[in-house]
Amino acid sequence: MTMPRLSVVIPSYNQAAYLAETIESVLGQGYDNLQLMVIDGGSDDGSVGIIERYRDVLDVAISEPDGGQTEAINKGLMRADGDLVTWVCSDDTLLPGSLDAVAGAYVAAGRPAWLAGRCQQMDASGVLLGVEPRSEGITLRDALLRSPERPFAFPQPGVWWDPKLHRSLGYLDASLHYCMDFAWWLRLMSSGYSPVTVEAVLATYRMHEASKTCAQPEGFIREHLRVERFYARRLSLRERWRVFRRTAYQYRSAELARVSGRPWSSVVRRPWWLLSQQVRGRLWAGDASCSLAA
Missing domain, CATH: 3.90.550.10 (Spore Coat Polysaccharide Biosynthesis Protein SpsA; Chain A)
Incomplete structure (x- = not known):
């Protein structure tokens, strides 16, 4: 054969x-x-x-x-x-x-x-x-x-x-x-x-x-979000919202990790992130005494 x-x-x-x-x-x-x-x-x-x-x-x-x-x-x-x-x-x-x-x-x-x-x-x-x-x-x-x-x-x-x-x-x-x-x-x-x-x-x-x-981890994250949201259009409206929420959280988590010990500097530029219970939990569990300077 x-x-x-x-x-x-x-x-x-x-x-x-x-x-x-x-x-x-x-x-x-x-x-x-x-x-x-x-x-x-x-x-x-x-x-x-x-x-x-x-x-x-x-x-x-x-x-x-x-x-x-x-x-x-x-x-x-x-x-x-x-x-x-x-x-x-x-x-x-x-x-x-x-x-x-x-x-x-x-x-x-x-x-x-x-x-x-x-x-x-x-x-x-x-x-x-x-x-x-x-x-x-x-x-x-x-x-x-x-x-x-x-x-x-x-x-x-x-x-x-x-x-x-x-x-x-x-x-x-x-x-x-x-x-x-x-x-x-x-x-x-x-x-x-x-x-x-x-x-x-x-x-x-x-x-x-x-x-x-x-x-270049940030490049991977940005492209993943773009690709996932493109294909999410094939899902139901409720499922698309689930994808949007998860990818938004992944981006926020990556931003918090990227600033290395100063997560507040990311949040202070995007205060609406504090509406997320997941982000608040990460902040309180992390170094909440970090400087708020950007």
Whole structure:
């Protein structure tokens, strides 16, 4: 039996410290029916030399200025010819055996439109940390009406889908730079495609100071709110209000955390926040003696 063809897109920009490790994590699995693409945004840190070193074994190798990570990923998705595709950021890795696991789960499940496995966090030096949570039995409604304590979670390097879906649903939203994956999952669900969940841990997700997840959390929050409120229009009026309240609280909580020890400085600029019992509770439980100076 011919194994499913798997397409992997590696978007990269100035990640020479990790790029070779990411490429090797894919090639080193010895999966025969593979399409591997590296899409670089015109790096100037030595990444181009690494790409040249692997050019003979890459199906697509591009290094040119682009509009950011989402545009780079879309370049790869447009060239994907596999049964399934994913992208792996150039500071993340696929775990040994993950390609065989994906192919096996795909065939066993009757070749579904998309599937979601698990991911493991990794620190900057490559030490493996905990396995990230992954939501189960998710629909669009479930994803949007989740509680802050049990958020919707499909760690991106563990998710694979049929690239032909892009022909009818379009490509990633290039206006998004932080949660384009989250927006794509919601687009799939809103179009009637339910994911098959896979228990295998398929990839690692590296946490380091330069990663967008760690360095720019506010960007993630703003985009998540925008995306969630867009898809909430498909819910009832009452459910939309629930989404609005939760996302507003998440934004307020992020603002309070961002000011690091001076939550009152955020509230004093937005006194209407005090109408929220949740915000008042956070303030009283925290450092209520902070200066009120902005």
